Ligand SMILES: NC(=O)c1ccc[n+]([C@@H]2O[C@H](COP(=O)([O-])OP(=O)(O)OC[C@H]3O[C@@H](n4cnc5c(N)ncnc54)[C@H](OP(=O)(O)O)[C@@H]3O)[C@@H](O)[C@H]2O)c1
Ligand SMILES: [Zn+2]
């Protein structure tokens with residue numbers, strides 16, 4: 036059972052789904068909680084015919100293991116993110132960056148299974164079958180509902196924060212205070228960086244402080260944006276809509292980096308915004324297996340989960356609608372248990 040795009044007006048409808056029989060290195064997961072990522076909304080809005088079941092950040096419990104699986108047993112708490120396979124042999128895979136696999140990693144939904152060519156269907160469903168290498172033991176100290184968003188939103192901001200040196204002595208800014216943004220703030224703060232939120236919404240200032248941010252700059256406040264010029268070693272841009280990068284590049288310190296992880300479309304850059312200050316423009320997405328496991332450990336150690344609004348999965352269309360209106364603080368998570376009952 037799951038929630039599938041029915042082609043009409045960007046809505047999802049309950050449907051019964053087929054999952055493959057377990058291969059020797061597969062596990063079956065009972066999906067308990069799945070986060071609602073803005074990418075899901077982009078996918079539902081763009082949907083045109085191909086089977087689409089969104090959902091790529093979920094937690095649950097192992098129900099069955101393939102004959103060669105040794106890492107998991109039935110009953111283990113487990114987490115799955117937005118990639119579920121990769122070639123395993125290319126330089127990126129060998130370097131532990133399966134997310135950048137030269138053959139492109141298999142996406143959790145909207146991808147194509149590497150072995151049988153079937154379309155992958157995501158975690159807005161009660162069951163998922165996944166290659167065991169791409170499932171992660173969920174630390175028991177993490178709340179499984181609040182942990183689900185770590186597997187896409189969390190890892191997507193964790194890799195750039197980590198590799199760009201967010202930590203004591205670094206100044207980090209996070210643009211866009213949504214699912215990715217609020218986790219970027221929590222993680223940057225826990226890593227020890229001085230962290231500032233940049234938002235269109237002045238009324239998020241209290242939340243930003245509660246999340247640990249030292250400051251919030253309203254992006255439409257020209258004076259404050261000008262005063263913050265060249266200030267941040269790392270700017271993580273999580274804004275979900277196309278926008279001018281200039282104002283955010285101007286906040287980057289000399290030799291610092293703007294990591295543009297939000298809107299994954301074409302951008303126009305004035306080279307002068309990079310030239311003045313030798314600034315770097317970068318991007319990132321998802322994470323390698325090792326980094327994902329490290330993120331979960333870090334979050335367990337620091338008690339970090341997403342700030343969530345938990346909804347029964349039958350309210351998925353309401354969640355997508357509200358997400359589209361920026362009416363979420365800060366991640367919807369679907370509770371899939373209602374799929375056990377008859378429709
Ligand atoms: N790189 C990857 O692998 C990856 C992974 C996951 C998601 N994504 C993408 O990352 C983006 C954010 O995802 P999310 O789930 O965090 O979304 P979200 O919860 O909707 O947050 C996006 C935030 O962007 C800001 N924003 C929205 N529209 C804006 C506009 N027109 N101008 C300026 N700011 C705007 C809002 O923050 P304020 O109210 O604070 O301004 C909003 O809270 C999406 O485009 C998603 O597809 C990429
Ligand atoms: Zn996502």
Ligand SMILES: [Zn+2]
Nearest residue numbers: 122125128136
């Ligand atoms: Zn590869």
